[in-house]
Amino acid sequence: MGLQIDKDHQRFRKIVKGKIRKDLRKFLTRSELIGREGKKYISIPVQGIDTPHFRYGDNSDGGVGKGDGQPGDKVDGGGDSGQGGSQEGQHILEVDVSLEELAEILGEELQLPRIEPKGKHRITADRDKYSGIRQTGPESLRHFKRTFRRALRRQIMSGLYNPAAPRIIFERRDKMFRSWKTVLSPQSNAVIIYMMDVSGSMGDEQKELVRLEAFWIDAWLRKNYQGIESRYIVHDVRAGEVDRETFFRIREDGGTRISSAFRLAKDIIENNYAPSEWNIYLFHFSDGDNSSESDSRDCCNMLTENLLPCVNMFGYCQVASAYGSGNFINVVHEHLNDEEAVITSRVNTKDDIYDSIKTFFSAGR
Amino acid sequence: MNQPLPKAIAEQAEIIAEHARREGLDFYPTIFEMLSSEQMSQVAAYGGFPKRYPHWRFGMEYEKLRKQHVYGLGRIYEMVINNDPCYAYLLNDNMFVDHKTVIAHVYGHCDFFKNNYWFSQTNRRMIDEMANHGTRVQRYIERYGQERVEEVIDTFLSFENLIDPHSMFMRRRASEQSAEQKRQTDDENKKNPIDGRYPAKPYMDRYINPPEQLRADREAHAKEASEAQMNFPEKPQRDVMLFLLHNAPLEDWEADILSIIRQEAYYYAPQGQTKIMNEGWASYWHSTIMTNYVLEASELIDYCEHHSGTLATSPGRLNPYKLGIELLRDVEHRWNTGRHGSDYDSCDDMATRREWGKDKAPKGRVVGKGSPGREKIYEVRALYNDVTFLDEFLTPEFVDEQNLYHYRQDPATGKMVVVNRDFDQIKRQMLFMLTNHAQPYIYVMDGNYKNRGELYLAHSHTGMDIEIKFAVATLKQIYKVWKRPVHLHGRIDDDPILFSFDGEQSTQQHIDEAVPAPANAF
Numbered sequence: 001m002g003l004q005i006d007k008d009h010q011r012f013r014k015i016v017k018g019k020i021r022k023d024l025r026k027f028l029t030r031s032e033l034i035g036r037e038g039k040k041y042i043s044i045p046v047q048g049i050d051t052p053h054f055r056y057g058d059n060s061d062g063g064v065g066k067g068d069g070q071p072g073d074k075v076d077g078g079g080d081s082g083q084g085g086s087q088e089g090q091h092i093l094e095v096d097v098s099l100e101e102l103a104e105i106l107g108e109e110l111q112l113p114r115i116e117p118k119g120k121h122r123i124t125a126d127r128d129k130y131s132g133i134r135q136t137g138p139e140s141l142r143h144f145k146r147t148f149r150r151a152l153r154r155q156i157m158s159g160l161y162n163p164a165a166p167r168i169i170f171e172r173r174d175k176m177f178r179s180w181k182t183v184l185s186p187q188s189n190a191v192i193i194y195m196m197d198v199s200g201s202m203g204d205e206q207k208e209l210v211r212l213e214a215f216w217i218d219a220w221l222r223k224n225y226q227g228i229e230s231r232y233i234v235h236d237v238r239a240g241e242v243d244r245e246t247f248f249r250i251r252e253d254g255g256t257r258i259s260s261a262f263r264l265a266k267d268i269i270e271n272n273y274a275p276s277e278w279n280i281y282l283f284h285f286s287d288g289d290n291s292s293e294s295d296s297r298d299c300c301n302m303l304t305e306n307l308l309p310c311v312n313m314f315g316y317c318q319v320a321s322a323y324g325s326g327n328f329i330n331v332v333h334e335h336l337n338d339e340e341a342v343i344t345s346r347v348n349t350k351d352d353i354y355d356s357i358k359t360f361f362s363a364g365r
Numbered sequence: 366m367n368q369p370l371p372k373a374i375a376e377q378a379e380i381i382a383e384h385a386r387r388e389g390l391d392f393y394p395t396i397f398e399m400l401s402s403e404q405m406s407q408v409a410a411y412g413g414f415p416k417r418y419p420h421w422r423f424g425m426e427y428e429k430l431r432k433q434h435v436y437g438l439g440r441i442y443e444m445v446i447n448n449d450p451c452y453a454y455l456l457n458d459n460m461f462v463d464h465k466t467v468i469a470h471v472y473g474h475c476d477f478f479k480n481n482y483w484f485s486q487t488n489r490r491m492i493d494e495m496a497n498h499g500t501r502v503q504r505y506i507e508r509y510g511q512e513r514v515e516e517v518i519d520t521f522l523s524f525e526n527l528i529d530p531h532s533m534f535m536r537r538r539a540s541e542q543s544a545e546q547k548r549q550t551d552d553e554n555k556k557n558p559i560d561g562r563y564p565a566k567p568y569m570d571r572y573i574n575p576p577e578q579l580r581a582d583r584e585a586h587a588k589e590a591s592e593a594q595m596n597f598p599e600k601p602q603r604d605v606m607l608f609l610l611h612n613a614p615l616e617d618w619e620a621d622i623l624s625i626i627r628q629e630a631y632y633y634a635p636q637g638q639t640k641i642m643n644e645g646w647a648s649y650w651h652s653t654i655m656t657n658y659v660l661e662a663s664e665l666i667d668y669c670e671h672h673s674g675t676l677a678t679s680p681g682r683l684n685p686y687k688l689g690i691e692l693l694r695d696v697e698h699r700w701n702t703g704r705h706g707s708d709y710d711s712c713d714d715m716a717t718r719r720e721w722g723k724d725k726a727p728k729g730r731v732v733g734k735g736s737p738g739r740e741k742i743y744e745v746r747a748l749y750n751d752v753t754f755l756d757e758f759l760t761p762e763f764v765d766e767q768n769l770y771h772y773r774q775d776p777a778t779g780k781m782v783v784v785n786r787d788f789d790q791i792k793r794q795m796l797f798m799l800t801n802h803a804q805p806y807i808y809v810m811d812g813n814y815k816n817r818g819e820l821y822l823a824h825s826h827t828g829m830d831i832e833i834k835f836a837v838a839t840l841k842q843i844y845k846v847w848k849r850p851v852h853l854h855g856r857i858d859d860d861p862i863l864f865s866f867d868g869e870q871s872t873q874q875h876i877d878e879a880v881p882a883p884a885n886a887f
Contacts, residue, residue: 003403003404003407004407004416005406005407005410005411005423005424005427006424007419007424008410008419008420008421008422008423008424008427009424009425009427009428010424011419011421011424012421012422012424012425012428013424013428015421020512021512021515021516023516024519046428046429046432047425047428048425048429049421049422049425051422051519051522051523051842052523052835052838052839052841052842053523053524053526053804053835053839054524054526054527054804054805054807054824054831054835054836054839054853055804055805055831055832055835056803056804056805056829056830056831056832057829057830057831057832057833062771062772062773062774062781062784062794063683063771063772063773063794063798064683064769064770064771064772064791064794064795064798065680065682065683065769065770065771065772065783066678066680066683066684066687066767066768066769066770067678067680067768067770068768069680069770069783070783071782071783071784071785071786072782072783073782073783074780074781074782074783075680075772075780075781075782075783
């Protein structure tokens, strides 16, 4: 149905996409609606344009809230005090959003294409699915309810049914049986190998960025593949495989030798994941402060020779750090610019994560 | 676009209106319409109106509301417009009991619109006015192109908050009235003193209000005004929009759009000033009418769930519905039990205070203004706005009972933390949040700064600094209108700073003796 506001809405979308009124794009904001996934709060991004106004600066004066709590306790969901009395006549509910829906929302927001699994990986699996009904079949598949209903109908029609003493007797022609169809469903396997630099320069803030980024990568890939495995590698000058929990928690010190992680990734792939059967995704998170130029060169060689031929994508995500040169991303650009499978992005703040995800997956690989 | 109102609901509306009138509510005739959720989102995005001028920001709001609805994050139960007659919208997939609650709630709002002093100056035929604005802007779009008109609107929206909501109430004696301030008389055939237009049908507009004449008038007017006074403006002027409307070099159609935006800003201002009271009052009455009269036993659970959902508070955010209804009930209770006046205030024995006047409280159901408490809250709804309401009626007992606390950002962690439950601080914080809609006061200090036709604005500092990035961006927008350098006097970390934009560069400098002073000072 055409609403008058559709015109305004389309115009707004065009502005957001930068098709018209490009001057307004600098006022783009990204607020969020808060939903919940399991115990985690998740946010659904809402784009907006905030034309400038005179307004107050930081909100350090705080606000007034209602509820229990001792001085010093955290106020959840606070921060909007300036808006305290200006909410429209509606209330925000918390809802549960499944990971599936979340990925859907993500895909819609970022307009990500569905991933096309590599051609040679397309294995078809036969699966029997009970989806129909027919009149012949083995007794073990008899559909009792339908059979009963048919018998009942027949008896009522033929006047044999006595409501006072209901007794239903099946005849052969009443019997209905479940039937199945064989479905050929394409099945593709995927593995994600996350690698993270845990050298001294990766602080809590950087890890938080990695965690969020990895969460969204995970959500999106899980939506696109059925059987998905994740492997986690951490490295400083040496690399080791860890479980998911450790991956996000671990705190180590020391230098950085990125090649160590690549070597381990290569071993894992060779031993477990034949490239002809698996869609392989490599993601590496680092602040880009590799210990030596020669090691960076080693990395590039290893990528071109061993890793890139067998993976769908190598995503390198560099998080900003107060220390270090952050030079690795430049090395990657320099040496691997022609490789389609290499995608890099920089994440400096949480706001960059959306763009980073979009960069990684917009090619639909 | 609306569906006919089902008979059962129309009947309920009549019954509820009867109860509301008996309880003393006094409202304009109210027309209910039933909308689908898309239509409701549209109406809400348009600020309650069926038709507005074309602009992308309504589309933006619409998208947000749709998303909230689709992802199940929020739902608009009701919309009502301050208009005579009042228009109110019901959401078609609501339950019957929701419709009843909303109808009762709406009558509360309508009564408030009609009787609250702060609404007394609003245009009660705003529905027509908004449609008229839509037509006018549409006409400019056809003539000058969407891009150009939209840019002008965007520029004006940057200072739509710079109005003076109190100016609506100013009445000057005739001798004192300058040409500028001769504002609205109700005579419809007079020319509108704001933009110098005579009322005219759209197709006659060009002949009745010839653009040349309007421009000439405005120029003559500006000249007269500038000769008449040494200081320009005479004193600091808070209505920056009006000042620009009269004095900025605007094309005729631009001036018209500016006056449209300003008029709409004034129309919405009282709603911003009375959010807590208005929602509190409406909730008080939907609760009273539902529970005393029209709630069926079978509807009880759903009613309770939705009522408590509306009044639910989340940490760090005050719910105006909840705060409003509780404070009104507190006032009612205090006046019923005589807990006011010097005797009560000077009593500091807590036990006596707690028992004060308990025997005087009315037993059983009170109808209409049948108790001192009710009489008081009817008075409150007529005379107060949120700031004066909280300033006068917020008590330490109430703050304690409602479990309110003051929170602020912990500089170490950046997280919001509870600071304390100190009454004075809580009250100060709440009043600050409500004063001027938590926006800075900006005045025009000089329209001919340094005798070079530059515009000098100032932020009247009331405790919080302005945001620099936004201030600079806003100055650039104002420059587009003023077309001469613009300045803003701000105070950042107790240091007076002059932000300037001259069309190419934006600068900021510390204000000392070397910086010429504007024509006016606070």
